[in-house]
Amino acid sequence: MRIFSGKNILKPVVYIAVIIVAVWLLLSGNIFSGFKNLFKRQPVVIENTAAVITQIKDIAELNTIQMYAEVVADSSEINSVGMANTALKTLGFVGLPLRTHRKLVIIAKGTVKAGIDFQKLDSSRIFVQDDSIRVQLPAAKYLDIITNPSDFDIFVETGTWTTNEVNLVKMKAQNLLVHKADEQKIISQANTKAVNLVESFLKNIGYRKVYVFI
Incomplete structure (x- = not known):
């Protein structure tokens, strides 16, 4: 044992x-x-609305759409003497010797920038509940039209033109740049890019249900 x-x-x-x-x-x-x-x-930790607004504003510059284009703007003028010449020639007479017809043609190159003005984004446009967020973005608009002095070339110039008159033709060229941007639907592209960018950003910081619209 x-x-x-x-x-x-x-x-x-x-x-x-x-x-x-x-x-x-x-x-x-x-x-x-x-x-x-x-x-x-x-649980998913979501940042508060103020922080979300600040961070969205910080990515504003990434939201731009740019278009580079070249346009032709012109201006012409026939004064009373010029019109009298036209009338005389119509009747078979020789026109007056003084020619007063003026013409100016300018070729302009420039960049049109469109995007969202995120400074207009405030808490009234954002609704948050748990891990869901709904954001209404301001509509895109043209932010800038960039034309440098070297971007303008005078193609045709007859007669005498004042500096103010030349500037008016240059402004006409800038308007034509905007018109070309309209044709290429730059604003629509900027809206789409903004929605996609903000959606991706909000999902990356933790929101699971995200609805972003213009």
Whole structure:
């Protein structure tokens, strides 16, 4: 028969006591709750509306659409003497010797930039609920028409033109650039790009349901 010493009996008792204490701590919730939280799905942390507005405004410059084009603008004028010459020639007479017909043709190159003015974006245009967000963006508009002095070339110039008259023809050229941008639907492209850009941004910062519109 094997005789157990006091030491041999004590070791199993100590092991059992340690196990009982460990189980009690786990069931009490202190350690167990912390251990359980390691595997618990954490809620999505969403930034507040003010922070979202600030960050959207910071990406405004990325939202532009640019179009480079070349246009031709002109202006001409026939004064009373010129019109009298036309009338005389119609009747078969030789016109007056003085010619007063003027013509100016300018070729202009420039860039039209369109995009969203994010300074108009405020909290009234943003609705947030949990992980869902709804944003109404301001409509795109033309932000800038860039024409440098070197972008204008005088193609035809007859007669005498004042600086103010030349500038009026240059302004006409700028309007033609905008008209060409309209034909290429630059504003529509800027709206589409803005919606896609902001949608992507909001999803990347944690929103799961995103609705962005103009």
